[in-house]
Structures are given as C-alpha cells and as structure tokens.
Amino acid sequence: xxxxxxxxxxxxxMRGWGATVDQWVTELEVVVPDGSLIRxxxxxxxxxxxxARGSGQxxxxxxTKFWPNGKLFNEVLxxxxxxxxxxxxxxxxxxxxxxxxxxxxxxxxxxxxSEPSSLMMxxxxxxxxxxxxxxxxxxxxxxxxxxxxxxxxxxxxxxILKSWKEVFQEQDMLVPYGxxxxxxxxxxxxxxxxxxxxxxxxxxxxxxQLPTRQSVGVIYIGDTYPDxxxxxFSLPQQYYISTFTCTKNPTKIPALRNWMKNVYREAEKVAxxx
Numbered sequence: 001x002x003x004x005x006x007x008x009x010x011x012x013x014m015r016g017w018g019a020t021v022d023q024w025v026t027e028l029e030v031v032v033p034d035g036s037l038i039r040x041x042x043x044x045x046x047x048x049x050x051x052a053r054g055s056g057q058x059x060x061x062x063x064t065k066f067w068p069n070g071k072l073f074n075e076v077l078x079x080x081x082x083x084x085x086x087x088x089x090x091x092x093x094x095x096x097x098x099x100x101x102x103x104x105x106x107x108x109x110x111x112x113x114s115e116p117s118s119l120m121m122x123x124x125x126x127x128x129x130x131x132x133x134x135x136x137x138x139x140x141x142x143x144x145x146x147x148x149x150x151x152x153x154x155x156x157x158x159x160i161l162k163s164w165k166e167v168f169q170e171q172d173m174l175v176p177y178g179x180x181x182x183x184x185x186x187x188x189x190x191x192x193x194x195x196x197x198x199x200x201x202x203x204x205x206x207x208x209q210l211p212t213r214q215s216v217g218v219i220y221i222g223d224t225y226p227d228x229x230x231x232x233f234s235l236p237q238q239y240y241i242s243t244f245t246c247t248k249n250p251t252k253i254p255a256l257r258n259w260m261k262n263v264y265r266e267a268e269k270v271a272x273x274x
Contacts (some may be wrong), residue, residue, distance in 0.1 A: 006056050006063060027209060028052055029065035037064070041205075044262050073098075073121065073208050074200050075149060077219070080123045081196065084221050086141040093126040097174065098207045098217035104173065111212040111247045119208060126167075127159075135159045174216055180248040181214065184256060186264045187242035188271035189235055192225075199239075202270040206243045206263040211256060214246035236272055 027041040030048055040049040052059050077096060084094045098121050102114050125142045127135040136159045145153050175183065186206075190199050207217035222237035243263070245256045 006052060006054070006059060025053065025066055026205070027067035028063050030061040030063050032061045039259075041067075041262075043265060044258075067209060072149075072152060073204055074197070076121050076123075076153075077200055078196065079146065079149065081221070083123075083141040083144060084125075084223070087125070088138055089223060091128045092138055093124075093128075094221045095124050096219040096221075097122045097124070098210065099174075099215075100210065100213055102213050103216070108213065109248075111214065111249060111252065113210075113213050119210065126162075132159055132161060175244055175246075176214075181246050182248065182250065182253065184245045184253075184260060185242055186260050187240060188264070188267050189237060190239045190241060190270050191272040192236050192238045194270045199270045203241050203267045206241065206267050209259075209263065210243070211245055211259045212247055212252075216244050216246075218242045218244070241267065 027039060028049060030038055030040055030045075030052065032038055032048070038045050038048065040046070040052065042049060048061065052061065052063060080094065080096050087094065098119055100113055101118070101120055102108055108114075123142065125139045127138045129135050129138065139159060143156050145156065177183070188203075190203075203219075207219070210217060218241075220240040220242075222240055224237040226233045226235070226237070228234035243260065245260060247253065247256060
C-alpha cells in the first residue's frame, strides 16, 4: 500500500477523486537520510512532502506513517452544526470533541498513540431543564443519523440525568491533571462570515492530527454575538475552536509547541479579528 501511494496512487474513480497522493494524503512521517524522524505536510517540511508524493522507489526517505484526508470529520462536524441550528438556543449546550479511545485507559502510561487506533469524535448535547422528557424534546434533532454515516456512528446515546458534580468530573476526565501531565492549549474564535466548508478545512489539522494519546480537540458552539455598542465585548462567539496537547515527558514540549504553531497557523486563516 505504501508503494502504491508513494508512486502516485492510480486507483478507482480517479477521474473525480484524483490520485491518492494528491487528494487522500495530508501528512507523512518520514525517516530521512540522517536517521532523524520528521513530519512532512503542506506547511512543515513541505519540500519533503512534495518529493515523497509521486517519487516512488526514487524517494530518499522511508515513510513510516500516513495521515489520510479524513473526510468523515467534515461530514460529522457539519452534521453537528446543522443539528445544533435545529435545536432551541435557550437552556441547551452543544460541544464536539476529538480524541483517541486509549485516552481513557488508566493502564496506559505512554504518550504514544497505539497502532492501530482510530480517532473518535463525540457530539455532546445538554439541556438545563426540569425533566428527562423536556430534555429529549429540546435535543431531539440529535437523534438523527444520516444513512451515509450510520455504519461509522455509534448512534445517539439516551438522554440521562446528570448532576453538576458529574458534569465537572467528566471535564476533569477529558483534561486530567495532578499526575505529571503537561498541557498546552491554543484556540481561535472563527469569523462567522467565512463559509462553513472553508472553516472546517482550515481547522481540520488542529482537530484530527492530535500528536499524543492524551491530546484532545474541542469545538464549543457558543452561538453568541455581542453588541459592542452596549459593552467592551465585541468578538463573535459562534464557534470556540481549541486543542489541548498533553505529555508527561518534558523533552517533548518543543515538538508539541511546534506542532501547535503549525496547525494554528492554518486555523488562524478563518479566525475573527480582535
């Protein structure tokens, strides 16, 4: 598969989908001639990324990992946003998270992402109401799963009652602390005037290319647009897009900071201006 891909990737339905290396590979992990391991994409080590895609056996490095296009991210995030728009605003909350399932395994200590591991995406919808039936009514838009996603979606979980204590405990599970974790965060507020497909493409690396097992991507749907004429608070709060990277190894901090800088350089293209 690696040879097929690096040689260009002449596959089925090429007329519309294009060559594999052009449309379906977004990043590579490469061992270069000096023995070092690097990541190559359109913005980081772009010359290596260019050379690897199409050179086949003539490539000067060894590719050890591929990052695919991740079109499911676009579809699921679009679904979350569309269903949010069908949900009453008052008393409801919606957030989207990306993470690796091994994140919540207490027996794993390593920062490394298990092979193979599939990135997961959750849509959390909550309602502040007096009964389960009221919550089910307010959040009913999220019962819908289109046929095209049915085989990859676990399905809507039942609406259940949770205390504030349980809500905050779940937040602590998502971003745990006190056991040597070193966290870094970057974030943007999107520019609402930018079309949704363009925004999703720009933020995709920050949410789908998480660098460590404990890292997590978060998209909080704020859906709030302050009036600067009333107060010194003017930034639109449509979507708060953030990434939390985590390691217990201080030597990895420079690499994680560099990763964050690169993915948010892309995300900033769709950020609102202060």
